[in-house]
Amino acid sequence: MSKANKTVYLDNAATTKMSGAVLKAVMPYITESYGNPSSIYEMGQRNRRAITKAREQVAAALNCPPAEIYFTASGTESNNWALHNSRRVITSEFEHHAILHAVKGDVTLLPVYDNGIVKVEDLEKALEENPDTDLVTVMAVNNEIATIQPIAEIGALIADWNKKNAEAGRGQCLFHTDAVQAIGNIPIDVQAMNIDLLSISAHKLHGMKGVGALYVRKGVNLPPFILGGGQERGFRAGTENVAGIVGFGVAIEEAVRDIEKKNAELIKKRERIYNDVMKIKRVRLNGDLEKRLCGSLNFSFEGIEGEALLLQLNMKDIAASSGSACTSGSLEPSHVLLALGLPHEIAHGSLRISMSRNTTDEEIDYFLEHLPPIVEKLREMSPVWED
């Protein structure tokens, strides 16, 4: 079995490889066209036009007017900004930390159950119990287990709820979704889905790191997040990351093109991995099998710890990640896996596999060849494992 002398990269939920088209598009802006987009001369104005074009590309991908797109420096910043003005929030237990660590005021956490999916009935109940809720934020796709959340249904529920709010003379409730893991993998339409605020990030869809965007529906009263020179129509100051923004436009256009065709390929690979990995003794899939991204899986292996598994995979040039927070220096296992109700000892032994359109069958073969002996080796070493 060969592998093309490079890393077998199965961690696309962490970040992705920049696409060739993105690299080509950004090159002029990191070399010769270095003008400040706020400057009046041609090199500045050329860059201003490049940003305008990218804004149109991002808007087209989300089905909104370009004026509703604000560029930021990351998905995290977009999430923080979206929460910035809210004091009564409903969210889910397994949001990204860019939500959970940033949310202020009174917070209600919706359960996600063992399948890792929020129930719309729970949200309805939470709204009735907390009629002064000013923001609901539920991620479109979970970053660790890749389960898809019922975003369209939630959007419809909140739209109905806001009619009742209007009748009762109460303020409106906004709907934000962290779509960082979703965009480019599942169709997103902010109008059809009744979304008010939405966060995305370029490097998750083969763009550059250091650029994100927040969609803010017209009429939403969200105060500016960073004050200064008036960039992004006064809402997000700071000289624009021209190259990153240009790359984002190209990347998102590529990512939302032919989603179904791309997913048809990914799901074949996913099924191969799933069928093979489930042959290993005492392994479980974390999160719903059907309602998940076509390219992602998350497993727990009884008797072994996630970091050791990742290090062993790394020794075979396989890049993957774990829900085990051990990797990030904390000893607490992933809050996502705990939210599914997994016991700590099982949550410590998880493995996240996330593919992209670049993932090849050869990479999958190589991974599937090396995983079982690694699991076996670590289990042989483990005092808690008994055959």
Add this chain to the structure above:
Amino acid sequence: MYTDKVMEHFANPSNVGELPDANGIGEVGNAKCGDIMKMYLKIEGGIIQDVRFKTFGCGAAIATSSIATELIKGKPIEDALALSNKTVVKELGGLPDAKLHCSVLAEQAVKAAVSDYYKRQGIEPSLFVIAVKDGTSHEEHICCGEGGNCS
């Protein structure tokens, strides 16, 4: 994040497995925190004749277990009891701060195994072994005290 020495011990750990004729066995840590070390000793004439370990845990937990077995094998009991977590860290060329507890676990695993040996000999371990924490109890476990909230 890990030194070459840590990775060496992780990739090819020494003395992995069980010891059928062990006369001192100690287990510390707990699965909830993500690491358990079990140490098997064969002690004869006051000397650690043989040693094996089994560890459930991260790369550092496996590496500290491995180096600890190397450091005590063939040594008198007193030397094994004198093994400190600092020595373990030093021999590995350092550990990330968040992983220092693994070195403490390795020290405690050796002490727990020696205590078990004394008990089997009908000797009160506390006469010789100082500061063996009951690592298996969750509350006592070191991970809970150092940033990890295991509750």
